[in-house]
Amino acid sequence: MQKFTTFTGKPAPMFEPNIDTDQIIPKQFLTRIERTGFGAFLFYDWRFGSNGTPNTDFVLNQPRYSNASILVAGMNFGCGSSREHAPWALLDYGFRAVIAPGFGDIFYNNSLKNGLLPIRLDEPTVATIAENSHRVAEYTLTINLESKTVSDEHGLNVGFDIDEFSRQCLLNGLDDIALTIQHEAAITAFEARSGR
Amino acid sequence: MKTLYDKIWDRHLVHSEAGKPSLIYIDLHLIHEVTTPQAFEGLRLAGRKVRRPDLTFGTVDHAIPTKNRDLPFNDPIAAQQVETLRENCREFGIPLYDMDRIEQGIIHVFGPEQGLTHPGMTIVCGDSHTSTHGAFGALAHGIGTSEVEHVFATQCLQQVRSKNFRINVDGELPFGVTAKDVILGIINEIGMNGATGHVIEYSGSTIRDLSMEGRMTVCNMSIECGAKAGLIAPDPKTFEYIEGRQFAPNGEAWDAAVENWKVLSTDADAIFDRSVDIDATSLEPFVTWGTSPDLSVKVTGSVPDLSEARDENEVKSYERSYRYMGIEPSQKIDEIAVDRAFIGSCTNSRIEDLREAAKVARGYSVSDRVNAMVVPGSMQIKKQAEDEGLAKIFTDAGFEWRDAGCSMCLGMNEDILAEGERCASTSNRNFEGRQGRGGRTHLVSPSMAAAAAIAGHFVDVREWRFKE
Numbered sequence A: 001m002q003k004f005t006t007f008t009g010k011p012a013p014m015f016e017p018n019i020d021t022d023q024i025i026p027k028q029f030l031t032r033i034e035r036t037g038f039g040a041f042l043f044y045d046w047r048f049g050s051n052g053t054p055n056t057d058f059v060l061n062q063p064r065y066s067n068a069s070i071l072v073a074g075m076n077f078g079c080g081s082s083r084e085h086a087p088w089a090l091l092d093y094g095f096r097a098v099i100a101p102g103f104g105d106i107f108y109n110n111s112l113k114n115g116l117l118p119i120r121l122d123e124p125t126v127a128t129i130a131e132n133s134h135r136v137a138e139y140t141l142t143i144n145l146e147s148k149t150v151s152d153e154h155g156l157n158v159g160f161d162i163d164e165f166s167r168q169c170l171l172n173g174l175d176d177i178a179l180t181i182q183h184e185a186a187i188t189a190f191e192a193r194s195g196r
Numbered sequence B: 001m002k003t004l005y006d007k008i009w010d011r012h013l014v015h016s017e018a019g020k021p022s023l024i025y026i027d028l029h030l031i032h033e034v035t036t037p038q039a040f041e042g043l044r045l046a047g048r049k050v051r052r053p054d055l056t057f058g059t060v061d062h063a064i065p066t067k068n069r070d071l072p073f074n075d076p077i078a079a080q081q082v083e084t085l086r087e088n089c090r091e092f093g094i095p096l097y098d099m100d101r102i103e104q105g106i107i108h109v110f111g112p113e114q115g116l117t118h119p120g121m122t123i124v125c126g127d128s129h130t131s132t133h134g135a136f137g138a139l140a141h142g143i144g145t146s147e148v149e150h151v152f153a154t155q156c157l158q159q160v161r162s163k164n165f166r167i168n169v170d171g172e173l174p175f176g177v178t179a180k181d182v183i184l185g186i187i188n189e190i191g192m193n194g195a196t197g198h199v200i201e202y203s204g205s206t207i208r209d210l211s212m213e214g215r216m217t218v219c220n221m222s223i224e225c226g227a228k229a230g231l232i233a234p235d236p237k238t239f240e241y242i243e244g245r246q247f248a249p250n251g252e253a254w255d256a257a258v259e260n261w262k263v264l265s266t267d268a269d270a271i272f273d274r275s276v277d278i279d280a281t282s283l284e285p286f287v288t289w290g291t292s293p294d295l296s297v298k299v300t301g302s303v304p305d306l307s308e309a310r311d312e313n314e315v316k317s318y319e320r321s322y323r324y325m326g327i328e329p330s331q332k333i334d335e336i337a338v339d340r341a342f343i344g345s346c347t348n349s350r351i352e353d354l355r356e357a358a359k360v361a362r363g364y365s366v367s368d369r370v371n372a373m374v375v376p377g378s379m380q381i382k383k384q385a386e387d388e389g390l391a392k393i394f395t396d397a398g399f400e401w402r403d404a405g406c407s408m409c410l411g412m413n414e415d416i417l418a419e420g421e422r423c424a425s426t427s428n429r430n431f432e433g434r435q436g437r438g439g440r441t442h443l444v445s446p447s448m449a450a451a452a453a454i455a456g457h458f459v460d461v462r463e464w465r466f467k468e
Ligand code: SF4
Pocket: B061, B062, B106, B107, B108, B127, B129, B345, B346, B347, B405, B406, B409, B410, B427, B428
């Protein structure tokens, strides 16, 4: 997994509630058997018209948000299907973090496991960040996972919560399968004890 | 003083230490073609094996066609995905119930039907509707592909304990009101993320009175209010459903299993982090009108206007839904015309669902303006429905009768809505584009979907004139 320590990038605002994984990566792309290349299909039905031409009013198609790397979204982002293709698509497109007031559980987990940092902040703060990214030219945010803060150059500096284990995994790029395998003896003992 | 969830958790705890997620043992891992190829590839790259292929079972459902199965797939990429699953199952020694098998079906229909799903188990699958299996008192939830790989390699998952949420439903369900309406009513009440971070236990007389099929419908949609899982304590009905199925224990092992399952219930004095009471007698058939499953109204109602939105976020959802769904505030539900009807999906494709829909369809014809199809949840259900004469009722009425699969629940195969088409669907998600780009989905029960197909618009199935 890709490490995450500190990161400075341009936010793109999609401050709408309940953006589900069917929107993030529509089903017609789920037949692919690779892990890479999903960025081209991110938000496909919103990004492109039915004839495949870009929708100019969609936020990621606006020149000022080209090379955005932090997504600023509304509550319950990533609800719905368990498809890990959603964080794969966001990462492949160039996003490193998503800031929202809340996330779908499975999406949140899937993101952590891929080095895409999901950050929960209260709704007014997310609204402010969305507003700033819209209003302030060349607006950037700095995310520091060591200090668990999000800041900008205009006085914003807020802390966020993340469980310590996930934080360590991200900071060090740890593979959690390898971590579990360290408990091989406990797993075998459990199987013996419970007759599995 | 423990909840059912706590008890199942405790029974599966392999390892725990402060400040870290716990290691939980997984009893049953169900797999399908869409969320596994990258996980198998990960195993190969790391030189790892599937630790317990004997606890892993696969079938194909999401991307496969539901007709002309003897012909090659029209979609070569989907064909490759299915072929990849076959090769992976062969390489790693996992039993696969492929398209030529009577057991083949939607993964969450397949598990219970084959007797793989037992009370007290932990069950995972790379699919969010794994919560279905909670109907048997199993702790079952969807996982992503990284976690699929993790379970392959270790038969365990790193988990943080969820909170406990009790939803108590009491009272007799009025005529024409089904398990689907119970869960749509619950989601309407608590909202689309109302149970995030929680495991729901459904209890109360209404839940006890539901058949196993009905209980599966309720648990299936737990994820639509954000829950990690949904649970119903097992009872004699549960045991009766499992007994005699292919993978059910038998002989002495059966008796021992039942003894073990009987103790699986929440202690009387257990404390829930949250509870909600629902009065079943006040429920009616529900129809969703928006693009999230919580945006529903009773069939006798109309599309709500903005003044009914509970907060700023709901205002945004309402506005977006009006636009996308092509409907107006205050429009009466029974005046909304439909172009398509879909009876199927892991929510409502079991034999009881098909019987309910067939009762409505008997002696009628599908409206000229509607294209309707019935997609059984498994090939076994398909056969049973044919033997019971249900298939004939459907085909006589002009419904298409298909082979088993997910089909238009998510439209990964050719079964999709065209832009702007409106569908009465028994599935579980009405998100934008879920059934096809620009398609408009209204979630309903099987009998409501059948009635809409025949009438050409939504109707109150409680007033249906059933024919013998
Ligand atoms: S029927 Fe629909 S919800 Fe159920 S497993 Fe298939 S795609 Fe998922």
